[in-house]
Amino acid sequence: MSDSTLSVSQVSLVYPQSPNAVLSQASLTLAQGQIACLLGASGCGKTSLLRCIAGFETPSEGSIYLGKIQAFGEQQVLPVERRRIGMVFQDYALFPHLTVAANIGFGLKNSQIDRQQHASIIHDTLRLLDLSSEAKKYPHQISGGQQQRVAIGRAIAPKPALLLLDEPFSNLDLHLRERLAHDLRQLLKAQNITALMVTHDQQEAFAFADIIGVMHQGKIEQWGSADSIYRQPETNYVANFIGDGVVLTQIQAKALNVPANKAGVFLVRPEHLQLAGNGRFNAKIVSVHPQGHSTLLRGICHIEADTQIELMLRCNANQQVQEGETLSFSVVL
Amino acid sequence: MANEKDTWSHLVDTVLLEYVTNTFYLVMGVAVGVTSIGITSAWLIARCDFFGRSFFAWALVLPLAMPAYIIAYTYTGLLDFSGPLQSFLRHTFDWGYGDYYFPEIKSLGGAICMMSLVLYPYVYLLARTAFANQSASLFEAGQLAGLNARQRFFNISLPLARPTIVVGLSLALMETLADYGTVQYFGVNVFSTGIFRTWFGLGDGLAASQLSSLLLVVVLFLLGLEQFSRRKAKYVQQGGRVITAVKLNSVNQLLAQLFCVVVVMLGFLLPFIQLAYWTIVEAEQVFDATFWQLTLNSLKLASITALLAVIIALAFAYMQRFTRPNRFTASLVFLAGLGYALPGTIIAVGVMLPFSTLDHFIHEQAAHFGIETGLIFSGSLVMLVFAYLIRFLAVSLGNINTAMDNITPYIDEAAKTLGEKTSGIIWRVHLPLLKTSLLSSGLLVFVDTLKELPATMALRPFNFNTLAVRSFELANDEQLANAAPAVITIVLVGLIPVIWLNASMHSNSKTQ
Numbered sequence: 001m002s003d004s005t006l007s008v009s010q011v012s013l014v015y016p017q018s019p020n021a022v023l024s025q026a027s028l029t030l031a032q033g034q035i036a037c038l039l040g041a042s043g044c045g046k047t048s049l050l051r052c053i054a055g056f057e058t059p060s061e062g063s064i065y066l067g068k069i070q071a072f073g074e075q076q077v078l079p080v081e082r083r084r085i086g087m088v089f090q091d092y093a094l095f096p097h098l099t100v101a102a103n104i105g106f107g108l109k110n111s112q113i114d115r116q117q118h119a120s121i122i123h124d125t126l127r128l129l130d131l132s133s134e135a136k137k138y139p140h141q142i143s144g145g146q147q148q149r150v151a152i153g154r155a156i157a158p159k160p161a162l163l164l165l166d167e168p169f170s171n172l173d174l175h176l177r178e179r180l181a182h183d184l185r186q187l188l189k190a191q192n193i194t195a196l197m198v199t200h201d202q203q204e205a206f207a208f209a210d211i212i213g214v215m216h217q218g219k220i221e222q223w224g225s226a227d228s229i230y231r232q233p234e235t236n237y238v239a240n241f242i243g244d245g246v247v248l249t250q251i252q253a254k255a256l257n258v259p260a261n262k263a264g265v266f267l268v269r270p271e272h273l274q275l276a277g278n279g280r281f282n283a284k285i286v287s288v289h290p291q292g293h294s295t296l297l298r299g300i301c302h303i304e305a306d307t308q309i310e311l312m313l314r315c316n317a318n319q320q321v322q323e324g325e326t327l328s329f330s331v332v333l
Numbered sequence: 334m335a336n337e338k339d340t341w342s343h344l345v346d347t348v349l350l351e352y353v354t355n356t357f358y359l360v361m362g363v364a365v366g367v368t369s370i371g372i373t374s375a376w377l378i379a380r381c382d383f384f385g386r387s388f389f390a391w392a393l394v395l396p397l398a399m400p401a402y403i404i405a406y407t408y409t410g411l412l413d414f415s416g417p418l419q420s421f422l423r424h425t426f427d428w429g430y431g432d433y434y435f436p437e438i439k440s441l442g443g444a445i446c447m448m449s450l451v452l453y454p455y456v457y458l459l460a461r462t463a464f465a466n467q468s469a470s471l472f473e474a475g476q477l478a479g480l481n482a483r484q485r486f487f488n489i490s491l492p493l494a495r496p497t498i499v500v501g502l503s504l505a506l507m508e509t510l511a512d513y514g515t516v517q518y519f520g521v522n523v524f525s526t527g528i529f530r531t532w533f534g535l536g537d538g539l540a541a542s543q544l545s546s547l548l549l550v551v552v553l554f555l556l557g558l559e560q561f562s563r564r565k566a567k568y569v570q571q572g573g574r575v576i577t578a579v580k581l582n583s584v585n586q587l588l589a590q591l592f593c594v595v596v597v598m599l600g601f602l603l604p605f606i607q608l609a610y611w612t613i614v615e616a617e618q619v620f621d622a623t624f625w626q627l628t629l630n631s632l633k634l635a636s637i638t639a640l641l642a643v644i645i646a647l648a649f650a651y652m653q654r655f656t657r658p659n660r661f662t663a664s665l666v667f668l669a670g671l672g673y674a675l676p677g678t679i680i681a682v683g684v685m686l687p688f689s690t691l692d693h694f695i696h697e698q699a700a701h702f703g704i705e706t707g708l709i710f711s712g713s714l715v716m717l718v719f720a721y722l723i724r725f726l727a728v729s730l731g732n733i734n735t736a737m738d739n740i741t742p743y744i745d746e747a748a749k750t751l752g753e754k755t756s757g758i759i760w761r762v763h764l765p766l767l768k769t770s771l772l773s774s775g776l777l778v779f780v781d782t783l784k785e786l787p788a789t790m791a792l793r794p795f796n797f798n799t800l801a802v803r804s805f806e807l808a809n810d811e812q813l814a815n816a817a818p819a820v821i822t823i824v825l826v827g828l829i830p831v832i833w834l835n836a837s838m839h840s841n842s843k844t845q
Contacts, residue, residue: 056746080749087750093743097765106761107751158751 004065005194006030006053006162011062011072013048013218022048023059024218030162030211033192035185037209038220039199041241045218046198050164053196054087055080066161081110086155088165092147094139100150101126101135107158125153128187144171145180152184156193163188165197169204177201181208202242214238234263244296244312245269255303256281256331270296270314272333279328283311288321297321340540344531348522352544356523356551358441359448359516360506366449367505370596371456372498376486377593378457379464382578383586389593390461391835396600397454398827400784400801402514403820405447406808407604409518410611412438439519447515450600452505459501463494463566469576496566503559510552511676513787514805524548525678525787533791538686545679556674605824611817623803624818631783631799634714638721639729639779643771645669645722646729650737655755666730673727677720677788684720685711685792717792721785725778732774736767773837776830783823 006029013023023045030036038046051057053064055071055078063073066085071078086107094103105122113121126132129149134142139150148168155163168184169177181204188195199205205212206226213223214237222234233239236247246268248258253266260266283299297313313329315321377383378390412418412435419435422428437443467490475485513525524544532541581589649666656662672680692708699706710716740763748758764771786801793802800819807816 054746054750056749080746081752081754083750084752085750087747089743089747091741091743093741093747095744095747095762097762106748107753110752110757154747154751160750164750 003031004029005032005034005067006196007065008049008053009063011049011052011059011064013045013052013057014060021218023052026062026215026218026220028213028220028223030194030196032194033189034211035188035195035197035209036211036213037197037199037205038213038215039202039205040215042200044215046200046215047166048218049215050166050196050198053162054085054164055083084158084161086158086160086163088148088151088155088163088168090167090170092139092151092171094147094150094154096139099136099138100131100142100146103139103150104131104153104157106154111158113158121157125157128191129153145176148172148180152187156191161194163193163195165195167199168197169199169201178203178207184208214241216241232261232263233265233267236265239265239267243269244314246309246311248309252303252307252309255307256301256309258331258333268311268331270312272331273311273313273329274332275313275315275327275329277328279330281330282326282328283313284326285321285323286310288323290317293317295319295321297327299327340531340535340537341543344527344540344544348527351522352524352527355441355521356510356548359444359521359523360509360551362442362445363448363452363509364502364506366445367453367456368498368502370449370453371501371505372460372491373592374453374596375457375460375464376490377589379461380490380576380578381585381589382580383589385590385593386578389590389597392597392601393457393593394454394831394835395597395828396451398824398831399451399601399604400514400786400823400827401448401451401508401512402518402786402805402808403608403824404451404600404604405444405515405518406804406813406816406820407607408438408443408447410813411603411607441519441521444515444519444521447519448509448512450596452508453596453600455505455508456498456501459497460494463497464490465575467493467576469574472576496562499562500559500566503555503562506555507552507559507674507676510548510555511678511787513676513678513790518805518808524551525676528678528682529787529791532682538682541682542686545682548676549679552674552676552679556671559674605821608817608821608824611814612821615814615817620818627798627800627803627819628822630797631801634717634721634789634799635779635782637714638718638725638782639775641718642722642726642729642778643733643775645726646733646774647767647771649730650733651759653734654737666734670727670730672723673725675724677724677785678791680720680723681788681791684716684723688716688719712792712794714794714797717789717794720788720792721778721782724785724788725781728777728781729774732770732777733767736770737763740766773830773833776833780827780830783826 008029009027011023011026012021014021026045026049028036038049040046048057052059052072058077059072064071065073066078066083069078070076071083095106098106101122104125105118108118108121123132126135129152131146131149131153134146134150139147142150148171151168169180172180185208197205197208199208209226211224212226212229214221214229216237222229222238224232224234229238229242233242239245239247248256248266248268250266252258253260256268258266258268258272281301281303283297283301285297285299287298289296289298294314294317297315299311299313301309301311303309313327321327374389374393378386378393410416414430422433422435426433471489471493472485475489480488510525513529516523517526517529524547528541528544528548531537531544649669652662653666675683688710689708692711695709696706744762745758748762753761783799784801786805789799789802790805793799798806800823804816804819804823807813807819
């Protein structure tokens with residue numbers, strides 16, 4: 001294969017007892033040093049895809065290459081322990097009987113790294129993750145955030161070709177997640193580590209990844225930058241799933257004068273609708289959702305007698321809007 | 334064949350009814366005894382706060398180290414005509430023989446008392462956990478609904494804890510049915526003694542098997558009850574804020590302390606002191622060559638059984654971990670875990686018959702080739718250890734399976750991504766994590782083997798004696814003091830896992 005670090009092509013996963021495919025024809029590629037994220041609701045197949053790449057699940061068809069080595073294909077199935085993949089588990093799965101330092105050093109024994117370097121790698125990893133003072137402690141004696149850093153350290157110490165992360169922030173405080181995702185991104189970029197994370201949290205994905213893959217019903221709906229999946233969603237699912245907004249039918253779009261994006265999707269986000277006293281359209285507000293920094297409004301816009309469109313609008317937090325009120329707005333695209 | 338048929342109809346005509354009624358009264362009596370002592374002590378420790386509570390929480394488990402047949406000896410020594418109590422009464426009141434009424438300890442009632450005193454910890458331990466973990470909001474809801482403390486106990490606490498209590502009760506009653514030493518020593522005719530007598534007295538294997546089958550029906554009923562209640566207990570488990578203990582006033586504190594002192598005194602301390610007195614003061618020879626030989630035999634048997642039980646349980650645990658869940662493995666493990674319900678006498682009958690058939694078969698086949706094999710398995714340690722394993726495998730199986738289940742599959746996966754093969758995962762991850770439970774389950778099997786009386790009596794090789802068997806023989810010969818050194822050795826070794834159990838439960842409650 002090419003010089004990509006990870007190349008997944010046409011991978012499907014079907015369990016004999018269930019009619020629906022867990023994964024169908026999923027493809028993606030990652031170049032050296034790239035950081036990607038699989039984003040989707042629970043049950044969309046994102047974790048299954050991650051486990052196929054790691055080798056815990058065997059796909060029904062397709063192929064997976066790690067660099068030039070075929071990890072899965074018709075010719076061979078490479079066992080997990082020979083794939084040189086690091087993985088951070090959702091509950092971290094730290095070895096409870098080993099100290100922080102021993103956890104981080106666990107994988108070195110089976111790596112090609114020279115024995116004499118082991119101690120210095122453990123030392124450097126501890127320092128990198130700010131865990132030097134916890135080296136001799138056991139996993140149950142440290143905080144959740146520290147446990148997560150041990151899990152990351154353990155996964156990257158043997159210098160894996162690829163790092164996989166399965167919802168690594170889900171056990172941490174909500175307000176910390178975005179910050180930690182950003183910090184982890186800095187760290188991986190500095191070490192030039194190629195990584196693929198699975199999450200259901202958009203903010204986390206946006207803070208972490210160069211490339212985001214939105215998954216739905218076992219398919220990768222779109223594989224692209226954060227900006228492109230937000231601004232140029234390729235399917236109605238992606239348009240609805242990412243951010244706030246409403247996908248219009250062609251007739252509705254024509255009435256509101258909304259053009260299609262590159263992929264032919266008619267998407268109106270709240271920021272496209274400007275509230276103004278002399279706007280072209282009127283919306284009757286049906287519900288008001290204060291969000292602190294601003295207020296999200298749901299309104300119904302009557303274009304003709306038989307055409308009505310439900311829209312999402314946004315106003316300043318200090319603007320008082322009552323349910324049932326009618327506001328006028330114009331479309332700014 | 335005709336002869337065997339005669340034995341059975343003879344049994345039916347004469348003693349069968351006595352076996353049935355005595356066993357029934359014994360089981361009922363012990364059931365009342367263990368539930369009343371067990372529930373009361375569990376409630377006091379779990380829900381009442383009084384001085385000495387944490388000490389008694391621990392001390393109330395101690396009777397678990399005393400086999401019923403052992404306290405039967407000591408109470409006989411204490412309470413019979415020539416014992417210290419009656420001598421004291423006669424001396425004080427100047428009574429003679431027949432001048433006063435004194436209850437006979439060697440009776441059905443005596444057997445019920447002995448077994449209740451040492452088997453209540455099964456109910457106590459399980460009920461204590463159940464009471465302690467009940468959710469506080471349920472009782473607050475009860476208070477709001479206008480229930481007083483007594484009504485809250487009978488309408489909320491007890492029904493919620495009932496399945497757990499029934500599990501403990503079934504275990505205690507299985508032990509009651511399995512008992513041979515106490516009832517034999519007290520001369521109470523029940524199933525277990527009847528099976529023994531039919532077989533060794535009348536030499537009738539078939540009739541002994543028929544009796545065993547009858548007993549088995551009762552055992553299976555208890556087993557079903559236990560399994561059913563376990564499932565139910567899981568169902569009523571609840572999380573949330575746990576209820577706190579109520580501080581008792583000084584009068585009630587005194588009553589609570591008195592209750593606990595009396596129970597621990599009767600179930601452990603008094604018999605222990607008596608044994609120590611006999612060993613130190615009265616026994617003729619204590620640590621002579623015979624004693625060391627017996628100890629060596631017992632230790633040898635117990636360690637072989639413990640080692641095998643741990644290895645087999647570990648193999649079962651891996652069979653379940655490394656294969657996809659399937660009905661075959663599941664039923665195999667389920668069956669292997671049922672042996673604890675079988676009384677030693679039934680296992681003895683069940684093991685002896687097939688092994689001797691096999692022996693005779695081998696003997697005959699070998700004779701064709703002019704080889705004299707003799708009986709290979711019958712009366713060998715192999716058969717005895719096999720019987721122990723059937724009875725005690727459940728102990729190691731349960732412990733090791735729980736410990737294995739506590740190692741999440743993600744731990745294995747993490748090790749794999751770090752380049753480790755299966756053998757390395759077992760060696761570097763599983764064994765260090767299982768170490769404690771391997772050791773503790775081995776220890777539990779070790780102690781159970783040491784205490785087991787009927788299976789050892791029935792299956793031991795000719796001229797091979799253990800501490801338990803020898804002490805039983807001496808006690809039956811009215812040489813109670815001489816039996817004491819062997820007996821106190823069993824008790825002291827038996828204390829190790831009880832203390833361990835206490836310590837680990839204590840540390841568990843601390844970390845929670």
